[in-house]
Amino acid sequence: MGDGVRDRAEEIRHLPQEEALQAIRDLGRDKNTEAALVLRELEETVPLPLRKEVRRSLFRLRVAGVSIPEARPKPAADGPTRAFMSWVDGEGNRLLVVLHDRPSGGARLAKILVGDDGLHEPFLTECSPRQLERIIHSWEESNTHLVEVPVPYAQKLVAERLSRRVPDDADEKTMLDMVVRALGAPPQEVAHPVYEVLHPLAIKWDPGLPEACPQLFAEPEMAGWYLRGEDLQKWVQELRNLRNTPLVLDEATVRARLAELERSALGELFPADALPDWRRRLEDMAYYFYKRGAEQKARLAAAAALSFDSDNPRNSPFFSALLRRSLEAVMQEEKRGEESRIIVPGVTGDARSG
Numbered sequence: 208m209g210d211g212v213r214d215r216a217e218e219i220r221h222l223p224q225e226e227a228l229q230a231i232r233d234l235g236r237d238k239n240t241e242a243a244l245v246l247r248e249l250e251e252t253v254p255l256p257l258r259k260e261v262r263r264s265l266f267r268l269r270v271a272g273v274s275i276p277e278a279r280p281k282p283a284a285d286g287p288t289r290a291f292m293s294w295v296d297g298e299g300n301r302l303l304v305v306l307h308d309r310p311s312g313g314a315r316l317a318k319i320l321v322g323d324d325g326l327h328e329p330f331l332t333e334c335s336p337r338q339l340e341r342i343i344h345s346w347e348e349s350n351t352h353l354v355e356v357p358v359p360y361a362q363k364l365v366a367e368r369l370s371r372r373v374p375d376d377a378d379e380k381t382m383l384d385m386v387v388r389a390l391g392a393p394p395q396e397v398a399h400p401v402y403e404v405l406h407p408l409a410i411k412w413d414p415g416l417p418e419a420c421p422q423l424f425a426e427p428e429m430a431g432w433y434l435r436g437e438d439l440q441k442w443v444q445e446l447r448n449l450r451n452t453p454l455v456l457d458e459a460t461v462r463a464r465l466a467e468l469e470r471s472a473l474g475e476l477f478p479a480d481a482l483p484d485w486r487r488r489l490e491d492m493a494y495y496f497y498k499r500g501a502e503q504k505a506r507l508a509a510a511a512a513l514s515f516d517s518d519n520p521r522n523s524p525f526f527s528a529l530l531r532r533s534l535e536a537v538m539q540e541e542k543r544g545e546e547s548r549i550i551v552p553g554v555t556g557d558a559r560s561g
Contacts, residue, residue: 212241216248221500227253228260235264238271247276256340286391287317290361291353294495295488297431299323304353305361305390312336317389321364323484325372329379329386354498357400362393399487401494405502405509416510421528423507429492434476434533436540442472442530443537472530486515489525 219230231249234242243265250261269275286307293302300322307315313335320327334342346353369387374380410416423429445468477485489512497505514523 212244212248215245219245219249220253221498224257227257231257231260231264235267238268238273240274240276243268243273243275256343287358287361287389288314290356290358292356292361292364292491292495293353294428295491297429297433299484299488300327301491302353303361303364305358306339307389312339314339315389316342317386319365319383319386321368323368323371323488326365326368326383327372329383331382331385331389352499354495356494356498359393359397360400362390363397365390366393399490399494401490401497401505401509401512404497405493405505407509407513410506410509410513413506413510416506417514418524420507420511420514420523420525423492423504423511423525424528424532426504428495432529433536434529436533436537438476439533439537442468442476443534443541446534447538469527469530473526476530477526482515486512 219227222230231246234246246261246265246268250258250265253261265275287305288308289306291304291306295301300320303319303321305317307317309315313333316330316332316334316339318328318330365387374383424432446465449464449468489508493505493508493512495505496502496508511523511525514525
């Protein structure tokens with residue numbers, strides 16, 4: 208199958224659903240073999256509502272006399288056939304969904320929340336074709352955007368986190384065991400899929416990317432990325448002391464003290480054993496953005512992840528921006544709490560409310 212066919216199929220996969228549906232319908236009217244090849248390429252890799260339209264378009268081409276290539280052989284039924292991942296939230300959690308597609312059109316569906324601290328909310332069920340369609344539709348309605356990831360990577364992600372948390376609840380532990388068995392073991396070597404679509408050297412050699420990485424916090428998927436308030440209290444107090452010092456300090460001295468405070472905070476808040484999890488969060492976000500068709504955002508997230516290859520990854524502009532926005536958020540929250548406790552003498556509650 209030529210690169211042009213794969214490129215066209217990949218382009219349609221990245222379109223919003225309504226536009227993708229229209230593109231698939233247009234292929235069904237093209238009445239040529241290349242259109243049929245693109246449709247075959249899409250057939251097993253798009254969500255169920257699009258897959259139905261793909262099959263209708265293939266039928267139209269067959270009726271029009273176009274030679275339809277043979278369908279790809281289906282994977283063995285005893286292992287996962289597709290895997291999907293959400294974005295990573297501010298707590299380091301991403302939703303992982305793995306399907307064992309059935310010849311009937313239904314699937315066994317395994318769902319689990321994968322966090323830095325382990326695995327949560329395991330769930331396993333059998334779905335009829337109609338139930339599976341309803342589930343996928345509910346994800347779309349709730350903006351639970353999922354992107355397809357290679358099955359071996361999904362298996363690796365779960366296997367890595369398995370030992371980090373043992374559920375106390377017996378029912379949850381049983382369900383977790385069932386989900387892990389359904390997913391199966393990953394191959395020995397599994398590279399992160401983002402480096403199959405974005406070349407790491409091309410990212411590293413782009414000098415503008417590191418300084419632009421903090422722009423990611425403006426994206427809805429990463430707007431909730433903050434450090435935990437309870438971990439910041441010491442540094443909030445130091446920052447407050449520096450800002451409220453009675454000493455008259457020149458601007459250069461203030462900048463130097465702020466830089467020293469930041470270096471110390473970064474060293475304590477990002478210990479060496481936590482850095483691999485932060486790198487994984489950013490690599491997963493890079494792949495998520497890429498699969499959503501936002502390549503520049505993917506490059507920014509990959510650049511932040513690759514900053515771990517430097518002599519001191521805590522020098523990354525991304526981590527500095529994360530620390531600053533987290534400190535400011537805690538200080539603003541404390542300020543709002545203090546203002547809400549202010550009582551104005553001689554003014555009653557009713558008067559204030561009026």
